[in-house]
Every structure is written in structure tokens, then in C-alpha cells.
Amino acid sequence: MNWEQWKPFYLRIVREMGYSIEQDRKSAELLRALLLEGDDYITREELEAVIGKKAYVFGAGPSLEDALKRFDFSDGTLIAADGATSALLDAGLLPDVIVTDLDGRISDIKIANDKGSFMVVHAHGDNMDKLVSYVPFLSRILGTCQTEPLDIVYNFGGFTDGDRAVFLAEALGARDIIMVGFDFGDVVGKWSKPGLKDHSPVWESKRKKFAFARELLNWLEKNGRARLRYLHP
Numbered sequence: 001m002n003w004e005q006w007k008p009f010y011l012r013i014v015r016e017m018g019y020s021i022e023q024d025r026k027s028a029e030l031l032r033a034l035l036l037e038g039d040d041y042i043t044r045e046e047l048e049a050v051i052g053k054k055a056y057v058f059g060a061g062p063s064l065e066d067a068l069k070r071f072d073f074s075d076g077t078l079i080a081a082d083g084a085t086s087a088l089l090d091a092g093l094l095p096d097v098i099v100t101d102l103d104g105r106i107s108d109i110k111i112a113n114d115k116g117s118f119m120v121v122h123a124h125g126d127n128m129d130k131l132v133s134y135v136p137f138l139s140r141i142l143g144t145c146q147t148e149p150l151d152i153v154y155n156f157g158g159f160t161d162g163d164r165a166v167f168l169a170e171a172l173g174a175r176d177i178i179m180v181g182f183d184f185g186d187v188v189g190k191w192s193k194p195g196l197k198d199h200s201p202v203w204e205s206k207r208k209k210f211a212f213a214r215e216l217l218n219w220l221e222k223n224g225r226a227r228l229r230y231l232h233p
Helices: 003-017 021-038 044-048 064-070 084-090 106-114 128-137 161-171 204-223
Strands: 054-058 077-081 097-100 118-123 141-145 176-180 227-231
Touching: 003 204, 021 118, 021 128, 021 141, 044 141, 054 084, 054 161, 064 084, 064 176, 077 084, 077 161, 084 106, 097 106, 097 161, 106 128, 118 128, 118 161, 161 176, 161 204, 204 227
Parallel strands: 054 077, 054 176, 077 097, 097 118, 118 141, 176 227
Antiparallel strands: none
16 A cells, blocks of 8 residues: 555544644654664565565454464464564564554563564654654664655555554565454453553444554455455454
8 A cells, every 4th residue: 555545544544533644744754763863773675574475463352362372373474563562472472573653561562672573663643752762772663654654664554553564564575464363343452552451342442443444454455465364263
């Protein structure tokens, strides 16, 4: 998905979710500056070398825990969406790539990054403080944004960490993408927010995000080059 394809979705999301385009742009510019200052960023081509033809993308839905116990994921690239990183580490798995807006458990994300996970850090208007706090302490970072892409800050499409991870995998060459823990139901997985002690009833803004994520994944299934599959235990 290029910018022109993403733009209509983005403008609708901004309108319905009440986001600020100006703040989103400021966040993208901030992330670019932080990446240049730290000089530990990677390019699209470098991450493309990491993504195999088969990729598992892990969301933070309630079904994730059972799936991690029952299935073998050794035959593909492991891409964790933000908080799902914690569940993978608990299961003894190290993600190859973590896609995050820095809203998950940062201590686990840092542990995985220190052990070799590549980072895809996303900039939006609500996480500028987190970018300033955490980006300098992370390494091997690919920057992404939801506004017009910059030279080293990309936009592959997608909205939530989960569907953005799928769009990323497709754009960087995966042709068989299996989505794990993508439930989109009435319950939010306990890994979605650091403050959650257990699975939680879905709140209204999260329900809207789920709806957009499903719509975007349906678009990718029809218009992308990859085969998309959901894995449900």
C-alpha cells in the first residue's frame, strides 16, 4: 500500500478517531530527528533481508497464549505486534521483528531488542513523549509513520500495531502471512496494555480500532500479493 492508497483510509481514521494530522506529522519529523541523532536506524532494504517468504504475525488477542502452546512457528519469520512481544518471550520465543508504537511493556521490548529483535517504531501524534524517552535506548530501528513518508521514516499502510505488522510483512516480501492472536472480538488481550492484569472487555475506542484493522486487512487480502491466513487454536 503506497501513500496515495493509504491517504483515503488515513483521512477517514483521523476524522472518526479525532486525531490531529499536524501532530502526526510533527511526530514523524521527531522520529526522523531521533533516528538521525542516534544513528542506529536501518533502511527498508536491510529489514527486507530479514523478512522471509513465510511470516507469522502475532497480535495480542486472548487466543495468543493457547496458540503459542499448541503450534510450532519455527518455519517462518516471527513478527510481534507491540505487547505480543511479552507473550512470545514468556513462551520462550524471540521475535525477529517487533512492530510497536511503544505502548507495550517496554522492559520486554528492550530485552528482545537487546537479544537481536529488529524494531519497527511507529510515530503518531499521541506518542511523542515515548519516542523521546525510548528511541535513544533501542537499536536496529526502522521508523514508520501514518502521514506522508519521509526519507528514513516509511509508511507501508495499516493502522494498529497488528495490521501494520501485516502490511509491513507484505511490503517487504512475505507471501504467506499467518496471523496469530488476531481475535477482533469483545475481549482485549492482557498484553495489549501494560496496565492490564488480565483479559479485559473491549472499550469503545479499541472497538473502532478493531473495525479499521479488519477493514484494512480485508483490503490487503484482495489487493496485496501475499496470502493472508488467520490461525485460531
